[in-house]
Amino acid sequence: MTNSGIKFNILSTDGLARRGCLKTAHGEVQTPAFMPVGTGGTVKAVMPEDVSATGAEIILGNTYHLMLRPTAERISRLGGLHKFMNWQKSILTDSGGYQVFSLRNRQTIKEHGVIFRSHIDGKKIELTPERSSQIQNMLGSNITMVLDECTEWPVTEDKARQSMELSMRWAARSKSAFQQRPGYGIFGIVQGSVFPELRRESAARLVDTGFDGYALGGLAIGEPQDVMFDVLEKTIPDLPKLRPHYLMGVGKPADIVGAVKRGVDMFDCVIPTRSGRTGQAYVRGGSLNLRNARHADDDRPLDAGCNCRVCQNYSRAYLSHLVKSGEMLAGMLLTIHNLHYYQSLMSNIRMAITEQSLHNFIKLFEEQQETGPIVSETY
Amino acid sequence: MTNSGIKFNILSTDGLARRGCLKTAHGEVQTPAFMPVGTGGTVKAVMPEDVSATGAEIILGNTYHLMLRPTAERISRLGGLHKFMNWQKSILTDSGGYQVFSLRNRQTIKEHGVIFRSHIDGKKIELTPERSSQIQNMLGSNITMVLDECTEWPVTEDKARQSMELSMRWAARSKSAFQQRPGYGIFGIVQGSVFPELRRESAARLVDTGFDGYALGGLAIGEPQDVMFDVLEKTIPDLPKLRPHYLMGVGKPADIVGAVKRGVDMFDCVIPTRSGRTGQAYVRGGSLNLRNARHADDDRPLDAGCNCRVCQNYSRAYLSHLVKSGEMLAGMLLTIHNLHYYQSLMSNIRMAITEQSLHNFIKLFEEQQETGPIVSETY
Numbered sequence: 001m002t003n004s005g006i007k008f009n010i011l012s013t014d015g016l017a018r019r020g021c022l023k024t025a026h027g028e029v030q031t032p033a034f035m036p037v038g039t040g041g042t043v044k045a046v047m048p049e050d051v052s053a054t055g056a057e058i059i060l061g062n063t064y065h066l067m068l069r070p071t072a073e074r075i076s077r078l079g080g081l082h083k084f085m086n087w088q089k090s091i092l093t094d095s096g097g098y099q100v101f102s103l104r105n106r107q108t109i110k111e112h113g114v115i116f117r118s119h120i121d122g123k124k125i126e127l128t129p130e131r132s133s134q135i136q137n138m139l140g141s142n143i144t145m146v147l148d149e150c151t152e153w154p155v156t157e158d159k160a161r162q163s164m165e166l167s168m169r170w171a172a173r174s175k176s177a178f179q180q181r182p183g184y185g186i187f188g189i190v191q192g193s194v195f196p197e198l199r200r201e202s203a204a205r206l207v208d209t210g211f212d213g214y215a216l217g218g219l220a221i222g223e224p225q226d227v228m229f230d231v232l233e234k235t236i237p238d239l240p241k242l243r244p245h246y247l248m249g250v251g252k253p254a255d256i257v258g259a260v261k262r263g264v265d266m267f268d269c270v271i272p273t274r275s276g277r278t279g280q281a282y283v284r285g286g287s288l289n290l291r292n293a294r295h296a297d298d299d300r301p302l303d304a305g306c307n308c309r310v311c312q313n314y315s316r317a318y319l320s321h322l323v324k325s326g327e328m329l330a331g332m333l334l335t336i337h338n339l340h341y342y343q344s345l346m347s348n349i350r351m352a353i354t355e356q357s358l359h360n361f362i363k364l365f366e367e368q369q370e371t372g373p374i375v376s377e378t379y
Numbered sequence: 380m381t382n383s384g385i386k387f388n389i390l391s392t393d394g395l396a397r398r399g400c401l402k403t404a405h406g407e408v409q410t411p412a413f414m415p416v417g418t419g420g421t422v423k424a425v426m427p428e429d430v431s432a433t434g435a436e437i438i439l440g441n442t443y444h445l446m447l448r449p450t451a452e453r454i455s456r457l458g459g460l461h462k463f464m465n466w467q468k469s470i471l472t473d474s475g476g477y478q479v480f481s482l483r484n485r486q487t488i489k490e491h492g493v494i495f496r497s498h499i500d501g502k503k504i505e506l507t508p509e510r511s512s513q514i515q516n517m518l519g520s521n522i523t524m525v526l527d528e529c530t531e532w533p534v535t536e537d538k539a540r541q542s543m544e545l546s547m548r549w550a551a552r553s554k555s556a557f558q559q560r561p562g563y564g565i566f567g568i569v570q571g572s573v574f575p576e577l578r579r580e581s582a583a584r585l586v587d588t589g590f591d592g593y594a595l596g597g598l599a600i601g602e603p604q605d606v607m608f609d610v611l612e613k614t615i616p617d618l619p620k621l622r623p624h625y626l627m628g629v630g631k632p633a634d635i636v637g638a639v640k641r642g643v644d645m646f647d648c649v650i651p652t653r654s655g656r657t658g659q660a661y662v663r664g665g666s667l668n669l670r671n672a673r674h675a676d677d678d679r680p681l682d683a684g685c686n687c688r689v690c691q692n693y694s695r696a697y698l699s700h701l702v703k704s705g706e707m708l709a710g711m712l713l714t715i716h717n718l719h720y721y722q723s724l725m726s727n728i729r730m731a732i733t734e735q736s737l738h739n740f741i742k743l744f745e746e747q748q749e750t751g752p753i754v755s756e757t758y
Contacts, residue, residue, distance in 0.1 A: 041700060045707040070675065070700040078678050078696050086692045277707075296449065299457050313465045317457050321420060321449040328424040328656075328707060 006143065006185030006212040008244050012354050016236070016263040019353040022058075022244055024090040024142035025183025026082065029057040031244060032260045032353075034346045035092060035268040036339055040065040041075075041085045044273050045331045046339065048087045054308070054336065055343035058090035058142075060268040063135055064099035068118050068125075072138040080140030092143035092187075092268070094248075095132045095174070101150045109149060111166070129170040133177035133186070143213070144186040146174035151193050151218045160193035167191045167217075168205045175209050185212030187246060193218055194227055196234040203238035214239045215246040216264075220255070229258055236263040253282065253345055257365055260349055261358065272342045276335030279323040283341070286373035288316070290334070295320035303374060308340035385522065385564030385591040387623050391733050395615070395642040398732040401437075401623055403469040403521035404562025405461065408436040410623060411639045411732075413725045414471060414647040415718055419444040420454075420464045423652050424710045425718065427466045433687070433715065434722035437469035437521075439647040442514055443478035447497050447504075451517040459519030471522035471566075471647070473627075474511045474553070480529045488528060490545070508549040512556035512565070522592065523565040525553035530572050530597045539572035546570045546596075547584045554588050564591030566625060572597055573606055575613040582617035593618045594625040595643075599634070608637055615642040632661065632724055636744055639728055640737065651721045655714030658702040662720070665752035667695070669713070674699035682753060687719035 007023035008031075022029040036043045036051055038059045043051045051059065061081055066072060075084050081091055100107050100116045107116035113128030132147040148167035151160050171188050178186040188206035192198030206214060216235060219228050232247070239245055246266035247259050256267055272282065279290040283303040288295070301311035302319065310319075310333045322330035352361035386402035401408040415422045415430055417438040422430045430438065440460055445451060454463050460470055479486050479495045486495035492507030511526040527546040530539050550567050557565040567585035571577030585593060595614060598607050611626070618624055625645035626638050635646055651661065658669040662682040667674070680690035681698065689698075689712045701709035731740035 040704050040706065041697070042706050042708040045711075047708070047711065069704060070696070074676060074696070077676065078694065084694070084697050084700075086697075297453060297456065315457065315463070317449070317453070318420070318463050318465075321463075325419050325448060327419065327421050328710065329421040329426070331707065332424075332426070332711070 004185055004212045004243075005180055005182050006244075008213070008242065010242065012356075014353045014356045014358040015261065017260050017353050017358050018263065018265055019350050020244065020265055022090075022265075023183075024058075024185070026088060026090045026142055027057065029090055030350060031265040032256075032346055032349055033058060033266050034256065034342045035060045035266065036273060036342075037062070037268055037270045038085065038087070038091075039270075040069065041081065043335075043339075045277055045328070045335045046273070048085060050336055051087070051339060052089065054339040055347060056089070056339065058092060059087060061091050061093045061139065061141065062099060063093050063096035063132060063139070064103075066093075066139060067096060067127075067135050068120050072135040076138035076140075080138075082140055090142045091140070093136045093139055093141035093145065095145045095147040096127050096135070097132070097147050098150050098249075100127060109166075111169075113147070114149075129173035130177040133174050137179050142184055144174075144178055144184070145215065146171040146186065146188055146211075148189045148191055148217055150221070151191055153193060153218070153221050153223050155193050157193075157195050157198070160191075160195055160198055164191040164193075164198050164202050168202060171206060171211075172209045175211065187211055187213040187215050187244075189215045189217040189248070190235055190239070191218050194223065194231055196231075199231060199235040200238050203235060207240060211243070213244040213246055213266075215248050217248050219247065220249040220251050220269075225255060225258070228255070229262060232259060232262040232264065253342075253365075254369060256345065257349065257362055260353075261362060272338035273335050276338045277331035279330065279334065280338075281319070281334050282338050283373050285368040285371050288373050290316070290320045290323040290330070292320075302337055303341075306337070306340065306344070308337050310334070310337040310340075383564055383591045383622075384559055384561050385623075387592070387621065389621065391735075393732045393735045393737040394640065396639050396732050396737050397642065397644055398729050399623065399644055401469075401644075402562075403437075403564075405467065405469045405521055406436065408469055409729055410644040411635075411725055411728055412437060412645050413635065413721045414439045414645065415652060415721075416441070416647055416649045417464065417466070417470075418649075419448065420460065422714075422718075424656055424707070424714045425652070427464060429715055430466070430718060431468065433718040434726060435468070435718065437471060438466060440470050440472045440518065440520065441478060442472050442475035442511060442518070443482075445472075445518060446475060446506075446514050447499055451514040455517035455519075459517075461519055469521045470519070472515045472518055472520035472524065474524045474526040475506050475514070476511070476526050477529050477628075479506060488545075490548075492526070493528075508552035509556040512553050512558075516558050521563055523553075523557055523563070524594065525550040525565065525567050525590075527568045527570055527596055529600070530570055532572060532597070532600050532602050534572050536572075536574050536577070539570075539574055539577055543570040543572075543577050543581050547581060550585060551588045554590065566590055566592040566594050566623075568594040568596040568627070569614060569618070570597050573602065573610055575610075578610060578614040579617050582614060586617075586619060590622070592623040592625055592645075594627050596627050598626065599628040599630050599648075604634060604637070607634070608641060611638055611641040611643065632721075632744075633748060635724065636728065636741055639732075640741060651717035652714050655717045656710035658709065658713065659717075660698070660713050661717050662752050664747040664750050667752050669695070669699045669702040669709070671699075681716055682720075685716070685719065685723070687716050689713070689716040689719075
């Protein structure tokens with residue numbers, strides 16, 4: 001993999017945790033990294049410059065949404081996704097498969113690909129591994145993901161094997177259709193549900209094909225946290241050490257901390273953005289529900305220890321008023337704060353790894369989670 | 380009126396149009412000025428720093444909305460509206476009357492005041508001139524508006540007279556209840572519908588009471604533009620020349636231009652913000668509907684002559700995609716652009732007055748309106 005289009009350097013390690021730096025055509029990404037989700041060409045409710053100001057160096061775009069609207073062809077004609085959405089840093093795109101399966105688009109899976117109906121206009125659409133790579137190429141994505149079948153959970157081992165084997169054949173085809181160029185790469189996705197043998201076999205087959213990075217798919221879909229951690233512990237040792245490891249769709253702060261400890265480098269999740277739009281704020285020790293009446297007269301910031309522009313300028317009372325009034329500004333401000341919380345968590349994690357103090361960091365983090373979010377007067 | 384809490388200097392004139400500067404406890408306001416509407420403690424869909432960046436020096440807050448939620452008492456406890464919503468420049472608040480009448484809250488009007496039901500929880504509430512002034516004082520509003528009855532249009536002269544006379548008695552009571560202090564003021568509101576005699580009498584009675592500024596109410600409620608201009612021409616000469624003249628709830632760009640020419644100094648309107656949230660963009664010569672299919676592949680900015688951050692960074696194609704996808708960012712970006720358009724219009728108007736070229740400015744403006752919004756390739 002020395003010819004990879006995506007450079008990845010591991011700067012230091014602490015146990016299994018790694019502090020690294022990914023280099024794409026659109027700049028560096030310090031890892032462990034959290035990628036805000038920019039579903040349909042926008043990280044919902046936030047200006048791209050504000051996403052960047054929280055510290056994010058890479059975002060995730062959803063191939064499924066973009067291929068349906070405004071279409072990859074249109075984005076390509078307009079100069080690619082970076083220019084289209086005014087985001088100058090790196091972009092990773094998923095393959096479209098996850099939404100095809102999770103939105104239950106009456107899909108039919110065949111060896112060739114998956115046929116589904118658009119949730120927008122009901123139109124029949126075929127997505128193949130080749131087409132997915134082609135779409136992601138048209139978008140100008142820095143990191144293309146292979147098309148895979150997202151195996152449901154729970155599932156029998158037999159079904160998980162069939163699904164994994166299909167995904168591995170699709171992974172090889174996705175790779176073949178990927179256009180190699182400097183600063184751009186393609187990641188394989190390990191499947192196999194919670195079965196260690198299947199995960200091991202999946203990892204081996206991906207390594208055989210050769211990818212710029214390795215993702216763990218089929219997790220964070222309802223299984224308990226310890227089951228997920230168990231899969232990580234049994235799978236990550238089988239992945240190439242010198243390539244980035246990406247845990248897809250994860251997660252809550254505690255999931256991220258636990259996964260970093262087990263060797264994961266990259267994450268994406270809608271939690272900070274989605275919860276921001278529903279009145280929830282992540283703070284030290286947990287989260288606050290701004291709909292709760294106790295915030296109505298509270299002139300303190302969301303988190304006195306946070307230096308984001310929301311905590312510098314607005315009280316819980318004001319945010320609570322905005323949430324109750326259904327004002328757009330509520331979602332805008334809470335999303336910025338939550339993204340800042342997540343990026344700040346990642347930054348602290350990176351520092352802890354550099355200082356070989358991840359163990360203490362996690363201990364303190366867990367103590368704070370135990371104590372709960374900061375709600376008392378004595379902060 | 381030399382003891383007014385609000386300083387107002389007229390810097391130059393051009394015909395009846397005036398270029399002035401209003402001074403409140405929260406800074407200067409260059410006039411003619413447009414005030415974005417910050418209904419419930421937020422200019423909808425925009426960060427206050429972005430409102431400020433468009434050039435706005437004063438915003439309008441709605442007493443009706445704020446008194447119901449989060450209540451004036453709560454805002455007062457939290458340090459006033461400026462601090463609550465993180466807006467450091469001037470604030471004018473309306474009296475609450477307009478919404479009481481326009482939201483048709485099953486209101487009962489008595490000499491003492493108006494009794495209505497909250498649109499939020501149906502609670503019975505009384506709003507009197509004294510209570511309105513007290514609420515606006517608790518909010519910390521720089522400019523308090525008197526409580527008036529917003530006479531409907533069309534209306535008989537008899538009914539208009541009764542309504543105007545009630546409003547004049549309320550105006551005097553509002554003023555009595557107002558707490559005078561430097562940097563803060565109270566404006567009277569001329570009523571009398573479209574009847575010149577009533578307007579003249581109303582103006583005289585307000586001048587008799589003495590106010591820091593004089594507003595024209597009961598306009599922009601459905602009457603044709605020429606009827607409104609006619610009222611302005613017949614009423615403004617009766618207002619004190621050295622005090623600001625404020626045309627409430629106006630308006631479209633052409634209304635503003637025509638009203639400035641007739642001696643109006645201040646405006647407020649929801650048009651730039653509301654239309655931004657419904658996919659409409661104000662540009663040279665008119666407005667664009669971003670839902671229109673012709674924008675889908677158009678990589679030009681909304682207005683090539685606009686230097687706002689939206690026109691600098693986003694294409695019509697992208698904005699059209701956001702609007703069609705129902706993304707919050709659509710409303711956020713279009714609102715910023717529209718507010719910038721309005722403030723830029725005001726800035727150009729001010730420059731034209733200073734240069735004694737308002738006549739030419741208006742001629743060019745009207746020619747552009749005639750030509751229509753910029754849609755062709757040859758800009």
